[in-house]
């Protein structure tokens with residue numbers, strides 16, 4: 001088990017024990033965070049948008065091409081923007097800090 | 105006094121509704137009744153990643169099994185609601201129970217349309233709606249097997265793409281003159297026909313299936329033009345029928361779907377309905393319609409859950425949808441109609457193009473194929489009712505959002 005530190009849309013912070021080997025999106029969904037993830041992780045909808053804390057961006061790695069195209073068209077895109085369904089949660093990400101982006 | 109909400113149907117819409125009710129702070133009783141053995145799950149991967157063996161079944165669950173007791177949701181799988189009584193405010197289940205409600209939510213979805221042809225009950229003839237269907241189909245999709253798919257809609261074609269990748273010999277029999285004719289323009293159908301053909305799938309259009317032959321198991325599919333196709337496995341995808349009988353027998357207004365208003369309320373003020381089973385108004389489209397999509401199921405479920413908590417937020421979204429076949433990401437926004445002007449942006453030969461639909465110059469729908477930016481821009485532009493110049497729109501060098 002590894003931790004994820006999350007700031008929700010109301011600005012409240014909380015921490016969860018993440019499950020390894022599934023996506024960050026599934027971890028957020030299983031723990032009841034408000035996140036739509038309508039396409040269920042198919043990289044087709046951009047409704048699982050999160051911001052990765054600056055200190056974690058390098059470890060999490062870059063966006064993939066499809067993800068990048070979806071993100072670039074969003075209004076509230078930021079340098080730390082990622083689609084949470086495209087990040088697999090691993091031991092290396094223990095302590096990951098992220099914020100759930102607004103619903104567009 | 106504690107209020108009781110009963111949800112009938114534990115599919116995508118039912119699952120989303122109970123999650124939103126608890127998120128909104130509804131602390132009364134929630135009973136969710138579904139006739140399937142599983143917690144609410146996502147169906148889209150059933151014809152895609154789950155069928156391909158790339159995603160475990162559990163990962164399609166909207167919430168894990170433990171979530172329901174944790175949230176004090178009384179979830180009753182394997183249970184059919186057989187009737188409800190509006191006056192007494194009770195529902196009756198297949199286990200013979202009578203349960204009282206204060207508010208009722210119908211999320212009964214659709215069921216597959218069955219073919220009535222001779223031999224249609226032979227073994228190895230499948231429909232695809234639930235997890236068990238997918239697992240049964242998957243088991244029979246052995247390399248070298250002859251797979252015949254009846255119906256060239258998006259589900260049939262997704263199954264074809266998976267089957268041919270697994271090494272099956274795949275034939276698709278479509279009744280109309282082109283594939284996916286209900287949702288895309290002829291140019292897009294033609295493109296998908298070619299992609300499948302290039303991948304080794306045999307696509308036959310204008311085929312009327314007359315029956316199935318075999319000893320116990322299906323061996324052949326026969327057609328009206330006397331042709332026949334060898335089959336070890338048949339998958340039929342010829343559309344769905346909304347589950348409205350329960351509502352109709354309960355004396356609610358039904359007309360190709362349970363009739364609801366913009367807050368998903370039915371003709372009874374204590375009963376709401378959401379998802380594939382509803383006939384609902386959409387102010388952005390200026391008409392009533394029934395949709396079969398996750399976006400609609402999720403957004404309506406939220407609307408109804410909000411309304412049940414006393415928060416009225418009208419449901420009006422431009423419909424959107426997706427389909428994955430091979431390396432092609434098809435994303436659809438809006439509803440096109442025959443007679444719309446179709447503008448092709450980009451080159452189908454590059455496997456990257458969009459079909460834009462204009463109605464009297466107004467941008468009403470798009471089929472974006474590996475054109476993610478177009479899809480995202482279209483969501484906004486279509487909702488705004490933007491007018492586009494067809495010549496400019498055809499220029500894929502200019503971003504849609506800059507038009």
Ligand SMILES: Cc1cc2nc3c(=O)[nH]c(=O)nc-3n(C[C@H](O)[C@H](O)[C@H](O)COP(=O)(O)OP(=O)(O)OC[C@H]3O[C@@H](n4cnc5c(N)ncnc54)[C@H](O)[C@@H]3O)c2cc1C
Nearest residue numbers: 113115116117139147148184185212213379380396397398
């Ligand atoms: C193979 C497949 C692929 C799909 N792909 C996509 C896609 O790529 N994108 C997309 O947007 N949509 C897709 N869809 C459609 C999408 O899954 C549906 O729109 C969505 O599931 C609708 O949700 P719903 O809750 O309204 O209905 P359902 O998910 O059908 O749920 C209804 C549930 O109610 C149960 N039920 C019905 N009557 C009763 C009763 N009387 N008592 C108890 N239980 C009852 C049913 O058994 C069912 O479990 C796909 C569907 C399928 C089958």
Ligand code: FES
Nearest residue numbers: 041043046048085
């Ligand atoms: S869930 Fe749809 S893009 Fe991540």
